[in-house]
Amino acid sequence: MSVSVEQRRRGTCANVGAALALSVCWLAAAPAGAQTAASASEPAGPVQPAPVSAPDAPAPVVSNTPPAALAPAANAAAPAPQSQTDILSRNTLSVLLDGRFVAASGERSFVDGGFGKTRFGGNAHGGYKARLIAAEADVIWMPRFTGSLSANVSAGWQRDHEHGFGLIEAFLNYLPQNRGKVSFSARAGLMWPEISLEHSTGGAWSVVNTITPSAINAWVGEEVKVVGVEGTLHVSLGEHELAATGGVFGFNDTSGTLLSFRGWALHDEKATAFSHFPLPPLNSFITNAQEHRTRSTIDLDKQPGYYVRLDWRPPWPFGVAVFYYDNRGDPEAFFETLQWGWRTRFWNVGVNADLGPNTKLLAQGMAGSTIMGFKPNGVYWVHTNFRSAYALITQTVGRFAISGRAEAFGTREHGSRMEPENSEDGWALTLAARTNVTNNLTAFAELLDVHSRRGTRLTLGGISPFQAQSVFQIALRYRL
Numbered sequence: 390m391s392v393s394v395e396q397r398r399r400g401t402c403a404n405v406g407a408a409l410a411l412s413v414c415w416l417a418a419a420p421a422g423a424q425t426a427a428s429a430s431e432p433a434g435p436v437q438p439a440p441v442s443a444p445d446a447p448a449p450v451v452s453n454t455p456p457a458a459l460a461p462a463a464n465a466a467a468p469a470p471q472s473q474t475d476i477l478s479r480n481t482l483s484v485l486l487d488g489r490f491v492a493a494s495g496e497r498s499f500v501d502g503g504f505g506k507t508r509f510g511g512n513a514h515g516g517y518k519a520r521l522i523a524a525e526a527d528v529i530w531m532p533r534f535t536g537s538l539s540a541n542v543s544a545g546w547q548r549d550h551e552h553g554f555g556l557i558e559a560f561l562n563y564l565p566q567n568r569g570k571v572s573f574s575a576r577a578g579l580m581w582p583e584i585s586l587e588h589s590t591g592g593a594w595s596v597v598n599t600i601t602p603s604a605i606n607a608w609v610g611e612e613v614k615v616v617g618v619e620g621t622l623h624v625s626l627g628e629h630e631l632a633a634t635g636g637v638f639g640f641n642d643t644s645g646t647l648l649s650f651r652g653w654a655l656h657d658e659k660a661t662a663f664s665h666f667p668l669p670p671l672n673s674f675i676t677n678a679q680e681h682r683t684r685s686t687i688d689l690d691k692q693p694g695y696y697v698r699l700d701w702r703p704p705w706p707f708g709v710a711v712f713y714y715d716n717r718g719d720p721e722a723f724f725e726t727l728q729w730g731w732r733t734r735f736w737n738v739g740v741n742a743d744l745g746p747n748t749k750l751l752a753q754g755m756a757g758s759t760i761m762g763f764k765p766n767g768v769y770w771v772h773t774n775f776r777s778a779y780a781l782i783t784q785t786v787g788r789f790a791i792s793g794r795a796e797a798f799g800t801r802e803h804g805s806r807m808e809p810e811n812s813e814d815g816w817a818l819t820l821a822a823r824t825n826v827t828n829n830l831t832a833f834a835e836l837l838d839v840h841s842r843r844g845t846r847l848t849l850g851g852i853s854p855f856q857a858q859s860v861f862q863i864a865l866r867y868r869l
Contacts, residue, residue: 473533474533474534474535475532476532476534481530481531481532481533482528482529482530483528483531483592483868483869484526484527484528484868484869485525485527485529485545485592485593485866485868485869486523486525486526486866486867486869487523487524487525487526487864487867488521488523488524488864488865489522489862489863489864489865490519490520490521490862491509491519491520491521491522491860491861492517492519492860492861492862493507493510493511493517493518493858493859493860493861494511494517494858494859495507495510495511495515495839495856495857495858495859496510496511496515496846496858497510499654499666499667499669501667502667502669502670503669503850504651504843504845504846504850504852504856505654505856505858506653506654506655506817506839506841506856506858507654507655507837507839507858507860508549508601508655508657508658509860510858511858517859522548523548524547524548524657525546525547525548526545527543527544527545527592527595528543528544528545529541529542529543529592530543531592536566537563537564537565537566538561538562538563538564539561539562539564540559540561540562541558541559541560541562541580541592542556542558542559543556543557543558543592543593543594544556544557544661545557545593545659545661547658547659547661549658550658551664551665551682552661552663552664555661555662555663555664556661556662556663557593557594557659557661558578558580558581558592558593558594559578559579559580560576560577560580561576561577561578562574562575562576563575563576567623570625570626571622571623571624572622572623573620573622573623574620574621575619576618576619577617577618577619579614579615579686580614580615580617581609581610581613581614581615582609582613582615582619582636582696582698582714583634583698583712584605584606584609584613584712584714584737584739585602585605585606585609586606586739586741586753587599587602587751587781588602588610594610594659595866596657597823598781598783598821599781599792599819599821599823600657600821600833600835601655601656601657601819601835601837601860601862602655602657603655603753603777603794603796604653604654604655604777604779604796604798604817605753605777605778605779605798607653607654607655607656607657607658608647608653608654610657610658610659610660611647611658611660611666611685612643612644612645612646612647612648612660612683612685613641613644613714614660614686615636615638615641615694616638616639616641616686617637617638617639618636618637618638619634619635619636619637619696620635620636621634622634628704629702629703629704630701630702631699631700631701631702632698632699633697633698633699634698634699634700635695635696635697635698636695636696636697637693637694637695638693638694638695638696638716639691639693639694640686640687640688641685641694642687642688642689642690642716642719642722642730642731643683643684643685643687643689643718643728643729643731644685644716644718644733644759645718645732645733645759645760645761645773646668646683646731647666647668647683648759648773648775648800649731649759649761649771649773649800649802649804649811650668650669650671650675650679650811651669652798652811652813652815652841652843653775653777653798653800653813653841655819655837655839660685660686661686663684663686664684664685665682665683666682666683666684668681668682669845669849669850670845670850671849672806672807672808672845672849674770674806675770675771675806675807678727678729678762678770678806679727680726680727683728684728687724687728689718689719689722689724689728689730690718690719690722690730692717693717694714694715694716694718695715695717696712696713696714696715697712697713698710698711698712698713699711706742707740707743708740708741708742709738709739709740710738710739710740711736711737711738712736712737712738712739713734713735713736714733714734714735714737714757715733715734716731716733716734717732718730718731718732718733719732720760720761720769721762721763729761729762730761731759731760731761732759732760733757733758733759734757734758734759735756735757735758736755736756736757737754738754739751739752740752740753747784747785747786748782748783748784749782749783750780750781750782751780751781751782752778752779752780752781753778753779754776754777754778755775755776755777756775756776757774757775758772759771759772759773759775760773760804761804762804762806764805765805766805768803768804768805769804769805770804770805770807771806771807772802772803772807773800773801773802773803773807774801774803775798775799775800775801776798776800777796777799778796778797778798780794780795780796781794781819782794788824788825789822789823789824790823790824791820791821791822792819792820792821792822793818793820793821794817794818794819794821795816795817795818795819796816796817796819797814797815797816798814798815798816798817798841799812799813799814799815800813808844808845808848809844810843810844810845810847810848810854811843811844812844813841813842813843814841814842815840815841815842816839816840816841817838817839818837818838819835819836819837819838820835820836821833821834821835821836822834822835826865829867829869830865830866830868831865831866831868832863832865832866833863833864833865833866834862834863834864835860835861835862835863835864836859836860836861837859837860837861837862838857838858838859839857839860840855840856840857841855841856842856843856
């Protein structure tokens, strides 16, 4: 491999430091405001400015949740009064603790350098292995500086993360009072674009009705975190609510690495400002070209990416959103450490619907491509097409929310240095239940079953390309 290190080289630490500094500057430079839940509001949800919510409250799409289950959201059209400035109090600070019992079977997890599709693997023979673990501990600060400007800062410890404790999000929300049929909102900092239908709207980006998000939103959590700024125009046309969002961002040039080298996975780990994710065994060429881990928040080419989103909520019980993302990465840019730029683009469509007074449907579909490396004979080293889709139904029964999800995922490899065996196909079924034990304690139970085929299991790992994994989890999530 002939690579000009000095030509492409960038200061890795300098870029990460710049990302963190940019987020902190956005938080410190302005008098921030209303306690907005913009961390991950659902693509197909309401198009009005995001509502105020508690740190572990569900996105508005989960409106079938009984009132006692999770803290209710405030009316989005009525932000906090100007006099309710609150910088540091019990209302702005919270802690989330997550402890679990886990019993898992199947191959070694990708977390441990294996080919597994789940966060937890089985024993040495692929049978069930049980364990009690502390999964996560988060600290969330959501100060309200004025009636229109707020901040959302969260940091946490995650089991299996390289550095343990890290910065999860740090951004400002601008949400002025809605005084007519047209309004505007904005946010800026270290954040996830609003793609996921499954995550909460306030702090630490937690999944609402299951423990494990879909393959789509697991990947968003690990490789689609940005440092950027976005603005949203909200318009009411009769009984129809419309919104158009545009965002510009940096520090997301490695997005696509995991999808190509590992493929899809189902887990609830989240990228932090400095963390890495391990890669599975790679072929001999890629092993010498790519560091054996990837970091989500670095900038190699100084070229900003962008995303756009359109929302429509009619007077009927459903909402639709279409999202397009292009990181505009340079696939030939790299650091001396062999972290590469990737050109990643995808479409995402989200739908949420009321199927009845106590029944909700969430559905997402994503399709895109990512490329990396040089292109001898006009073909990049890595060129991966990817797609995935799921449908999730949640039924409220008394104090319980019962959820079932079915999904399928796959990739197709067309690169010059990646064999067709790197392509994959798979599907997964999830059954979960959630209930509030007390006002501060939520209990979850989940059974996840994943089946997938990836040829590199045989060519690089000496195991069958077809693998099945099952994970059973009981989680207790406590909010202080």
